[in-house]
Each structure stands twice: as C-alpha cells, then as structure tokens.
Amino acid sequence: MKDAKIRMLIPIFLLTFAMFFNIAVFQPVFDIGALIMAAVMCVLIAYAHFVVNKFFSSGDKFLVTFMSVLPVIGIAVLYRLNPDIAIKQVLWFIIGMSVYIALVIILPDLKRFAKLKYLYLAGTVVFMAMATFIGETRFGAKNWVDLGFISFQPSEFGKIFFVFYLASSLKNFSTLKSLLEPGIIVLVSIGFMVLQRDLGSAMIFSFIAIAMIFAATSKVKYLLASFGVGALGALMSYVLFPHIRRRVMIWLKPWEYAANESYQIVQGLYAMASGGLFGQGLGNGSPEYIPVRESDYIFAVIVEELGMIFSFGILIIYFLLFYRNIRSALKARSTFTSLLAVGFSVMIAMQVIVIIGGVLNMIPLTGITLPLISYGGTSMLTVFFSLGIIQKISEEA
C-alpha cells in the first residue's frame, strides 16, 4: 500500500461503505444486500486499479480512480431510489469496467486506426439516422431503438464514431476545402438529432465538433464560424419547432408553467432548494416527486439528499477526470490520438455541464444523462469505452 495510486483505494472504499451502510440501516429491515453490493463494487474497483497499475503502468494511473468514484455514488443513490435498477446498474458498471479493461489489454497502438475514416463516417451516419427511421419515443425524444432483445440509444454509439471520424478527418487539416466533408457530416448528425427531438445530444455534438475543429485548425475564424452556424441553427430550430420554443419559454419563466410544461424543472428546483449545504441525508429527502429522477434528474436528488457541498465534490471529481483526460491529449504522440482524447474529454465534460446547467435552470433543459452517475446502460458503456480509449492513449506518453 505504499504506492500512492493504490492508496487512493482507501477513500473510495470508505465512501462506498459509508454510503451503502447508510442505505442498509435506512431500510425497515437491515439490508445486507446493500453491503454485498458495496463489496462487489470494491472488488471490481480494486481489480481495475490492479490491472492498470501493475500491467499497464506506463498509462495514466489516476483516471481509473476518478472514474470509479462516480458510478459508486450513482449506484448508491439509485439503490436508495429503487434497488432493482441499482442492481442492473451494477451489472452495467461491471460490463463497462470490463470493456474499459479489455480495451486497455487488447487494443494495439491506436495510431493505426487513423486510416479507417470511411468506416467511422458510415458508423456515424448509420447510428445517427437509425432512430429517425426505426426509433421509438421516450420522454419526448425519438431516440431509442428496440431490437427486441435489446433496446438502446443509437446516438450514444454514434458519438463514439463521430469523435473517431472527426479525429481521423481533421488530423491532417491543411485547407478550408478539407473541412468541407467533416462540416457536412457534423451538420447532418446534428440535423438528425434535432429531427429526433434529442436537443441534449444535438448540443453535445455541437460542442464536440466546435472543440475538435478549433483544436485541429487553430483558426479563430473557424471557431467564430462554427458558433455562427450553431447560433443560426439554434435560431432556425427556434422558429421552426414549437417544442424548442416551449423549452425556452419554460426556461425563462419556470414558475408560470409549474403545473404543466415546467413541472419537472420546478420539482427539481424544489428538491435542490430543500437540500441546503449538507442535504437532508441519504434516504431522508422526497425524491419521489422528481420526474426522471433515476437518469436526467439524478443530480437534483443528490443535491436534495447529500447537499451542495457533496455536489461540489462531484463537480470537482468530474473536473479532475476531465483534467486527466486532457493530460493524455496533451501527451499523445500523434494528432489523431490527441484529437480523439480531446473529443471524448469534451464530450464527457460538456454532458455534465449541459445537464447540471439544465437541472439548475441556468440554461434551457435538454434531457441527457449525467455521465457515470445516471441510470442507463448505453450511456455507461459509451463513457467507459471513451475512457478506455483515453487510457490507451495515455500510454503513448
């Protein structure tokens, strides 16, 4: 335990057991299941740390720490809300971790993947378009695909291809002409998101694209142009689509529509306002009044029950995670892998900002998940996959 990276396990274990012990005693009958769950997660986290530190010690050693804490918090809160989905989420956590570890073990040097641009292009377009044609509507967005044996959000996988595609097409940026094709792909992708009414994903795709294009081109005029196109697109959607106008309306005046359109926002605000600095205590709040509390709105539950200081801690962990990701981007040997890391870092960070900003009603609410904390398998897999790639990139340093 002399190793600083291994020592990081102690606070994680303490947090895990503190939260799950709290949950166990909160139940009418002492819930030994909660403690078993905590133990399973601790073993998983220890194993991931062990693999990364022992066999792939040239890579980033803190990434795995930050990405372990967040699902623990998420699963604890989910367990408090609904033990059944928490168990499913633990499975997704295990699968996600396995994907992450598998990527670290089996992936060869990532630079080789730079040439597969058209594969990524195809993947992007297929996954982006999929829900438009065979999707079903959940929470007002037509962004789910049900294949019978499994249902998922194709745009989540689309994100991965999108980042890969942009990295490979922007890696050798030379002239404006070479931006034409990625520009079109970006617009098509965002267009599909708007059509599927998945505004949150549309925003995330926009931010990923803007960040990657700016990083690759260094041109402020492209940055301004990107924002210009984004603003124009937002304005056009505002004029064209009533559901977008409604989002803006309830953002500006949430209390006027408290019983109807902004019910969700207002219930979230009530919850957070009731939390205070230290929260009501895990299990003592009333999250049953918050809609979609298990996914998009889980942050409101956290603020209510665990308090603002704890929430600040979560935000700091997200930023530290972002910092470790960006560190890999800076140290990457090739522009392709560096851009990949930038794309995934911005994807995760902006998802945090967009959903928390929305829940706080700082910006119009768009439904996306809080990475690694919200319930949801597709989202969990996407983030772990991205982190696996970044972990691999960090080995280049």
Add this chain to the structure above:
Amino acid sequence: MREEVRKNALNKNIKIISGVILLLFVGIMGYMLYFQATMAEEIAAKPGNVRSAVERNRVLRGTIYDRNGTVLSYSERQENDSQKRIYQGGAAFAQTLGYVTKGTVTSLESYMDKTLVTDEYEINITRDNFFEVFRDPGSIINRTKLGNNVVTTLDGELQRKAYELLGDELGASGSVVALNPKTGEILAMVNKPSYDPNRLEEIYAELNEKGYDEGVFVNRASRGTYAPGSTFKIITLLAALEEIEGVEERIFEDDGFLEVNAGNGIPNVNDNRYGNISLKKAFEVSSNVVFGGLAIELGGDKMEEVAERFGFNEGLDVTGVNFVSGSYTAYGRSDDGLLALTGIGQGDVEGNPLQMAMVTAAIANDGMLMEPRLVNSVLKYDGTTKDRYEPVLYNTVADVDTAQTVKAYMKNNVDASKNDNMKVISSIRGGGKTGTAQDRFQTTSGEYIDVENSWFTGYAPFEDPEIAIAVIVLDGGSGSGKAAAIAGELMKWYTENR
C-alpha cells in the same frame, strides 16, 4: 517534423479549451452558491413544494392566545387528515396575527411559524429497542405531533374595544396601538377596515374579481407611513429642553405665522395668534410657529439624533411584528422651510401608530424605551412554559428629569383643555398630545386625495403609567376630536379594569 509543429499548435488549443471548460465548471458552482444563498429559501417555502406541506401537516399547528389565555387562533384536524385554521379572534386581530394557507403565512403566524409547527419529542431508548436505533431511528423517538403554542402580549378585550371604536370609512377608519410602557408589551394593535380571515378563500375570490384589496391586509399600525403631525412635537420639545438652556423660562412671540428664508412659511392652525407665550403654553396650544422655529434653532442634525433614539431611521426588529420604523430627514438651516416643517411633524417625517406609541411609552417610562414585542411566551402542548420573553431596554431616550418634564407637559395639555375628550383623559390622570396631520391618502382606485388625519398619543396614569397609546383616525380632522375620544375611552377602560 510537420507532425510535431502540428502537435504543438494542437496542445496550445487544447489548453485554451481546458480553460473554457474550467470556467464553465466554476460558473456552475458559482451559480449553485448563488442559488442556495439567494433563491433556495424562497423556493423551498413555495406552496408547490410538497416536502414542506407533508412535513408541516404531521404536526397540528399550535394555538395563539392573548395574554389572559383566551384563544385567538387555533387549528383543527379535518377528516381527510388535513388541518383547518380557525381565527377565533376574527377581523379585530386579522393584520396583527395574520393567517396561514397552503401557500402563504403572514404576520405573527409567519414570525412564529417555526415554533407553531414544531412539536415536542422524547428519545426513548431501552435495552429492548437499543438496536432499533440503527434500523429505524424514528422508532425510538416519541413525538407529540402537537405544535407549540404562542401566548401574545395582546389584551383581547382591549383589542376588541379598539376595533369597535374605529369605523370602516374614511373619517372613522384608522389604527390603534397600545403598549405597556414598562415592559414594551403590545396590548393592542388594531386596524380598520379589516377582513375576516375565516372567510379568506371567499375574500380572495372577490379580490380576483375586483382587482384591488382596499389595503385591508396591511398592518398599517406598524407598517403605515403617515405624517405624525403635531404628535411629533414631543420630540421637538425634548430636543429643545436638552439643547437650549433656559428654554422653559423663555417667552416666545407667536404672531400666527413663521417666516422662513427658503420656501413657504408656516401658519398656525386656523391662523391663530397666541402672542407672547411660554414653551409649556406653546406645547399646550400646539403652536406651529414656536415649534417650527425651535426646529430651525435646533438644526436638523440635533432633531434627527433625538428622533433616532426613539427608533426613527433605525429599523428596529420588533418581536412578532413587521415594523417599519419612522423616518426623519435632517435638513440644513439653508432649507429652513423644510426644517421647520419637520419640527411640527409634517414634510419629511413619517411615523406610524406603533412608532408614536413608542415615543410616548419612553417618555412615560422616565426616558427608558422598552423594546416593543407581541410575544410573551411559548407553551408546550401540555401548557408548560417552554420559552419566556423578558422585557428588554431598547434605548434610554432622555435623562429622567427631562423625560419627566415632557411627561408633565403632556399632562398639562390634557388638564388645561376644555375639550370633553381631554377631560376624560384628565379624569384618569393621563397625559398626551394631539395631532392634526395634513396627509395624502391613496384610494382604492389609486388616486391620492388630501386628508387631515386625526392623531392622539398619550399615557395614563401620570404617577405610574400602565398604558401608552397612539391612535390615528384617517381624515378624522382635529386630533382632540376623534382620535382623543378613542384613546380616552380605551385608557379609561384599561386603567379601571386592569
């Protein structure tokens, strides 16, 4: 090599992007702090927040009593497990005690809200249930689920009498505040026109139709901003006694009009000319010429300093009451017209009945101003005392001799008067000061009309004051008329029955 140049540029951009993301995170955290600091309390208290409603309903809201144990407001459990508030005191207590609905809590109900919805509990740990602590901490706590009760300082009978003496229309409507000068206890605080809080839902429905509320919800006795008129001369008198040597022996010349350098001069009421008079006589006849002149002689700063000892401009926190303290604007001698006006309680001076009752109470109590308060004690569900409010000295406004001089001057006002209302007060050995204040009144249609408000503030009895009172009758005319009549009757009843 090209790749390396490219990578260097890329790294620079990555750092810029990281900076932007860091700023966004800081922005979110800053907004959360801002949200908690400025918005959270208000949002959490909103009626739509089911949390507070559920928790509040667990405890039966406590009862509000008057000082003699008479029930004023209480709650009843309904069949559907909700609660109903019953305002036994009715319209006479409406603005002072306030009301509580699902969404709103006002006045004393609001001030003591936390107390009224907090119940008693005891922790009951035995050897048998020791381990229950870990399983269900709630199971070892025995709660009464009966909120604490609040005993006010109000004398219910005095309050009702005051309510009956006031009328509903301009010329008879107004406010009354009575204090115990020795303790600061608010014995009565009444406004009329009023409303029956038991009919709140119907009243709100009517309001929605009418679109205006006639101001009946405002506790004007403690929040009104009126010109105090000649009742403010008590403060001018005190300042003169303190500041000007030999002022009691001085002979003032009153030719009926005070000339000033800046602005209009000030006439006496009815353009009376009092000739050569003493300070005592000038106070008795309420000479505007003398007191306006004194204000100029004293200067705005001195006047302000004395007024502030009584709580003017200070924003005193009165237990159980939303109080807007009086205000006094100090003008320099170059604005002698405006300065003179403040000396007679007109112009830039404001005060409500509670503020003016505090002035008289302090004089009656030998210069010691006790903090006014509406709450005497908090009782547990079983009637035992949980918390008691003790008299607190707010400020010493004058030394004993000066205060007693002012007090004697006030008694002389009453004794020397031939007015029947003043004779009543004289008969109970009281003292006081009338006021007839030029003011503006906003009608329900939003227009301002000029009114003459009738004021009286006084105490009784002289030797050992038990009550200090301030009465305003809106557009009631001369202070020695309607206001003094009400004050006299209330003080007489109080000194004889209490």
